[in-house]
Amino acid sequence: MEPVRDGLDALLLAPTAGGKTEAAMFPLLSRMAAQQWGGTSVLYLAPLKALLNNLEPRLEQYASWLGRRVALWHGDITASRRRNVLFERPDILLTTPESLEAMLVSVNVDHRQFFAGLQAVVIDEVHAFAGDDRGWHLLAVLERLTRVAGRPLQRIGLSATVGNPDQLLAWLQGSSVQNRAARVVAPDLAKLADGPPPGEVELDYVGSLVNAAAVIAGLHQGEKRLVFCESRQTVEELGQLLRAHGVTTFLSHASLSMDERRRAEQAFTESRDCVIVSTSTLELGIDVGDLDRVIQIDAPATVASFLQRLGRTGRRPGSSRNCLFLTLGGQPLVEAAALLLLWSRGWVEPVNAPPEPRHIVAQQMLALCLQEHRIGDQAWTEAWNGLRPFGGSARPIVRHLVEHGYLEQDEGMLFIGPAAEERFGRRHFMEMTAVFTGPPEFTVLLGRTELGRIDPSLLTEEVRGERRLLLGGRSWRVTYIDWRRRRCFVEPADGGGRARWQGAGWAYRGYQLSQAVREVLLGVDPPVALTRRALTRLGQEREDKLHLVHPGGTVIVRADNGDLRWWTWAGFRANATLTATLGEVVDPVERFDGNSIRLRENVTPGSWRRLTADAASRLCLPEINEKALDGLKFGAALPQRLAAATLAARLADLDAAAAVLDETVRFVVI
Template sequence: MDDLHPVVVHHVVNSLGWHDLRPLQRAAIGPLLAGEDTVLVAPTAGGKTEAAVFPLLSRMANEGWSGPSVLYVCPLRALLNNLHPRITSYAGWLGRKAALWHGDVGASDRRSVLADRPDIILTTPESLESMLVSTKVDHKQFFSGLRAVVVDEVHAFAGDDRGWHLLAVLERLATLTGSPIQRVGLSATVGNPEQLLDWLQGANVKRRPRRVVAPEIAVAGTSVPSGNVELDFVGSLGNAAKVIAALHAGEKRLVFCESRQTVEELGALLRDEGVTAFLSHASLSAEERRRSEQAFAEARDCVIVSTSTLELGIDVGDLDRVIQIDAPSTVASFLQRLGRTGRRSGTTRNCLFLTLTGETLIKAAALLSLWGKGWVEPVVPPPEPRHIVAQQLLALCLQENRIGDREWPKSWNGLPAFGTNTDVIMRHLLDEKFVSEDSGLVFIGPEAERRFGRRHFMELTAVFTGPPEFTVFAGRNEVGRIDPTLLVEEVKGDRRLLLAGRSWRVTYIDWRRRRCFVEVADGGGRARWLGWGVGGLGFELAREMRSVLLGADPPVSLTGRAIDRLGQERDERRHQVHPGGSLAVRDRHDLRWWTFAGYRANATLAATLTEVVDPIQRFDDFAIRLRSDVVSAEWRALTADAAERLCLPEVAPRALHGLKFGVALPMRLAQATLAARLADLEGASAVLAEPTRFSSLNSIGGL
């Protein structure tokens, strides 16, 4: 600790009462003080925030940084709100200040930030973008002292388009300051930390000093999993509510669900069982979530039911138990959730899986088998973010008002995503009048004004989109948002909704403003949200499900119910799996190729093998439907060279609705972007390298 600023050391020892730092915190001091780009990897509650902030505060004091010199970027506003008091306290040790800047921060607080510039700003990528394009912010002057950025939950950014957006904004900030900005990523366990650091460095990849710091985590694939994990099969959500109500009385339990609808339904069932239950998901209002999380943090014998909104480290107090309904989609997500427990001295990490169907039981067993092997998914940024390039070109025009046609390519410092298609995209923006040009200067055009100009171009700052929702009000209080299909389907009697774990009767619908007014009802409400985008299982998890069906058991405790249902699933689905490769199984006039390769690999295979794939109901995570007249000889001939001619999946024009800013791309580039994201060439090649055995259900003891 002697390398830290003396005032920081004094407060660590005397204000926090720490006798020493954790291994990660000690190991981070050297590279961060030296200005290296760094990824800090530790389990949930591993002290990553302090590992980043203490050395950066020391540099701030030693080197005389002034103004906003450190950005602390998070994926969730709630996480920023949670961190703000702690970081403010640390900054105060040195007479420095920290401030929030995100969508929930009021106008007066924003004016205070601009007038009396803090040293640390806690923000989101979207709010950074809004500062850059705002006419109320002198961004060149405001960001002139920027020296470092901390990206919390960096793996969550890198896995989707918000990551590409963040990298592009950071490059624009580096252009404004005239020098590279030190980048510090904080991550839970990931399978490829070096590649994650490559991504975080952006245009400076491997040009600047860099280091992965992970002293408490073994290399992925060799780590020994720890935790008290149990797998159960309960068969229904009602049974899950009964189990939760009966177990662990007097303890605080966090229950994760995989959809908002399940959160709402389970919350209502738990309350019917007499359990004190709180809810948290993205379609609840910020105030409703805040009340739930605060009430849960202060209570003891209670349950909070959540989607992944409580996965990313938001503090809800000491937890006794984590319960998982069905299974998350990744091992990394499970590790985050498991890490919410076992933080108090004398306690261990724990998770109880309550699965509702045979398939989700197999999925949970497969996920736990991968965890048992120490395997964690690599974080892979979405390929070919052309729509983000289009968004950034428009945002840069807003930022600079007018920019020279020879100057705009320099704004991203050669960031790899801004490659050969950027000129094509700019020509399209000019042709379609998203931007205009005069005397070599480019500026916002009428089509961009029409498409994105509402509310001072707020639509341009967020790179993700979702289906339209109606906002629900009880009096003047916002409760949350619902899918509009609940308001148009035919019902008998009152129209009732389920939101925030309570039933509501609809009293009035304002269709123009997308608002719905409600009053409390005594039951009978319904919840629903319809998403869009590409879902489905990944290759590794689908393959491990095949292994479970072949007899592999996860290294966790299984209840008698889980053991019995696993045996039943293995017996009923034994015709789908074979240890030596894949099976093409004929059942009367239906022929299915059981690949167990995941959605994207099967999409790639279906696009490549169009001669033999049935054009109707073609594929899912596990199988591809083939033409019923295909025989093994024809199959061998057609698939002999398939691995050398793999095709990207076809993309229907309606699928482009989920690609925000896709309208700012030429149609062919928008479709090519989605096709690249639908494909899994490596998984498809792995399937084609295996032998395929043709059989019928009768020949293998089936029906």
């Protein structure tokens, strides 16, 4: 791969199993040998520990051809293995950004010596970082690492197809975007312009999870099938239903223990006539062997997710990529059709970093002080090499950290203060290296074996008789709850278990996908195979919602009960922006969802035109409920107004809101 061999920053795009890892690592290994790189010279970063575990033997084999070594470093690696890594530094280190930062702040790691020979960083599944705060954290850590190594580091991103590759590469380059050459390598992009992407895709409507299980059990017997679900609860319930049909079934989701997931994935890899049911944990590049079929329950949140899942199949010579959608309701059927319509046109979501990461700036200031022990109260602005927003614009945040005891200031130096010790100092500041907040969960144990984690509400709600849980697709009877240590002990049960987890921040449907939903309701079908059941139910949905859509613009509908609702089909963020802007016409109590906005009952066509005439020129950021600030990790280390401003900027979609206001509006009475 010429750009990598020549030392350029690069973004390598290819479908799942398209050889991205080899395209990055083979040229780096060649340079490592030719230029006699010593010590740990290559970092390989990935968003999931399981992905790194999966890659280790492959990369170890490649490195061994040149007499080089590979090692893992993440939260599941034992202390003895870590000591070996520090004692005999590997040539290639596989880790996560969080574990990398933990190395930088650890008193047990001489990070300057360890990273003295670092030359290049490979970021696998870079799109999975760039779209949320892990991406800002990754960039900031890479800038600090550049200063530790004392040289610019070649940055190589690996990704499936994205809608804005040039912007993604520029983002990945960080502070060096202006002075380092870079190139996007995307051999498959030209094919997307030739028509619908390749793949055998079928859309079906089955009406319930029970029916979905019956269809899966009856279809494609003797083949290896991977079923994607959009929640852990659905994974558990479908797994139990499939086992009741006698199907050999394995499960994978984030709340199962690592050992449980490894056992399931290994068993699935070695079997033939079987099913593995998973959330997005198996969407990324973890190898589960040669698949025959991918089945999707309802619709994933994005076209990009669908592309990743579709790419799991068709790896065998003579086989093709395929996916069967089984939708459980009318609305999920319409959403799946809309997603497939966008996919057929070659459209993929652009990956954009969330705006205004002020809470990550606060976290990075604290991490920098841990790394350096003391930092000059003016010199800290240089630590991220001018990467916005970690430079001088962060002074109000630093001032707040000092004023509230998160940082101490003495004789021109900054260092960790008592408030940071109290809030983030547990377990050697481990909480401070992760920029996302997980809901509190209880660990479930069968004897000494960890099965996974559950939502605590399952242990607190009133039940008659035995308390039973559903985990790993099996029912368990709760025998003892250790409230202080957040553990519960179980024994096998015959059935009756229940599964539940708090929502994990479902991605809001965006403007393009919402507009595609409107197209589907107006009669446009995606160019895929639709079953008779799907066509019949789509017809019902179109008939039921005929008055809510119009090809020439948006519709304001007045119902018999006086309810007045504006059907924008613009997505949640655009509607949040419109609601904040149009306070004179929006109902102050029940406001909006992703499809529509409720208006005041006294709005007329005349008052609407008068009150919204200049709205596009005065768009406002959405209002933020104080309770929402609790979900912003490190938000407590910010002034409340800045924390609220951060969330408001992330909830807004100004461009989509302006596009909606530019459309013709029709008033309809039903």
